[in-house]
Amino acid sequence: MADKNRVVLVTGATSGIGLATAEKLKTVGYHPVLTGRNPDKVKACAEKLGISGYTLDVSNEEDCARVIKSVENDIGPIWGLVNNAGIWLEGSFEKYKVADIRAVMETNTLGTMFMTHSVLPGMLGRKSGAIINVVSTGALYCRKSISVYSGSKWAIRGFTGCMEVECAPKGVRVMGFYPGKVDTNMYSTAGIDRDLEVAMTPAGAAGMIERMFSDEHILWGQVSGRSINDYA
Numbered sequence: 001m002a003d004k005n006r007v008v009l010v011t012g013a014t015s016g017i018g019l020a021t022a023e024k025l026k027t028v029g030y031h032p033v034l035t036g037r038n039p040d041k042v043k044a045c046a047e048k049l050g051i052s053g054y055t056l057d058v059s060n061e062e063d064c065a066r067v068i069k070s071v072e073n074d075i076g077p078i079w080g081l082v083n084n085a086g087i088w089l090e091g092s093f094e095k096y097k098v099a100d101i102r103a104v105m106e107t108n109t110l111g112t113m114f115m116t117h118s119v120l121p122g123m124l125g126r127k128s129g130a131i132i133n134v135v136s137t138g139a140l141y142c143r144k145s146i147s148v149y150s151g152s153k154w155a156i157r158g159f160t161g162c163m164e165v166e167c168a169p170k171g172v173r174v175m176g177f178y179p180g181k182v183d184t185n186m187y188s189t190a191g192i193d194r195d196l197e198v199a200m201t202p203a204g205a206a207g208m209i210e211r212m213f214s215d216e217h218i219l220w221g222q223v224s225g226r227s228i229n230d231y232a
Contacts, residue, residue: 007078008213009033009071011058011115012085014041017134017179017209020202021082023049024210030080033071037085058085058111059103061118068118077126080213081119083112083156084134093147101148108152113159120172127171130213133160134205137180137224157222164221173219175212179205180226200227 008025012018014036022032026049034049035056036042046053052075056067072078089096089104112133123129138146139153156176163174179200205225212220 005029005031006080007031007033007071007076008080008082009035009078009119010082010084011035011056011111014038014045017202017205018082018084019045020206021084021209022051024203024206026051028210031075033075035067058115059106061114064114064118072122077122078119079129081115081131082134082209083115083131085111086134089149090145092145096148104148104152108149109155112156116163123172124167124170130173130175132209132212133176135160135176135178137178137226140178140224161221164219168219175220176222177209177212178222178224200225
C-alpha cells in the first residue's frame with residue numbers, strides 16, 4: 001500500500017466476518033473503524049481491538065451520513081468501506097412477517113446503498129478508494145426458503161456490478177465478495193439451526209477481503225468462496 005494507515009470503515013463489525021475483517025486489517029497496517037447497531041458491543045469490540053468504534057444503523061440514511069462525517073472529522077478521509085452488515089431470513093415466504101421483510105431489505109440492500117452513497121463523494125473527489133460489498137452465494141443461484149434474503153442480495157449483486165463500471169474510470173474500485181456458509185451467529189440470531197462444522201471461518205473470509213483491498217491493480221468484481229468441507 002502507498003499509505004499503510006488508510007482508514008477503512010467496516011459495518012456489522014461486532015461479530016463474524018465484520019469483526020474478523022477489522023482485526024485482519026489492523027494486523028496488516030490499515031486503520032479499521034468498527035461499527036454496529038449495539039452500542040455496548042461496539043464499545044467492547046473496539047476496546048478489545050484497540051480501534052475506533054461508532055454506533056451505526058445502516059438502514060437509516062441519516063445515521064449513515066452522520067457516521068461517515070464523524071469518522072472523517074475524527075480520524076481522516078475514509079479510503080475503504082466494507083458493507084458487511086446483514087440480516088438472515090429463512091422460511092416460507094407466505095409466513096414471513098411484513099416487518100421482517102422490511103428489515104432485511106432495509107439493512108441488506110438499502111443499508112449498502114446508503115453507506116456507499118455517503119462515502120463515495122469523498123472517494124471520487126480524491127480519485128482513490130475501494131468499496132467491498134459482502135454479498136452471498138445466495139445472489140448466485142436460487143433455492144427455496146430464502147426468497148427475501150436472496151432478493152436483497154441479488155439487488156446488491158446488480159448494484160455492485162453497475163457501481164464497478166461507473167466508478168472504476170474515476171479511480172474507485174467497487175467489488176463484491178460472495179461467501180458461502182460462514183461460521184457466524186447470523187443463523188442462530190435468526191432462529192435457524194445450521195451445521196457450521198463445514199463452514200468457512202470468519203478469519204478465512206477476512207483474509208479474502210484484505211486480499212481484495214491490497215492489490216490495487218485488480219478489480220475483484222465477483223469473488224466467491226466457501227470452505228472445501230462444505231462439499232463433503
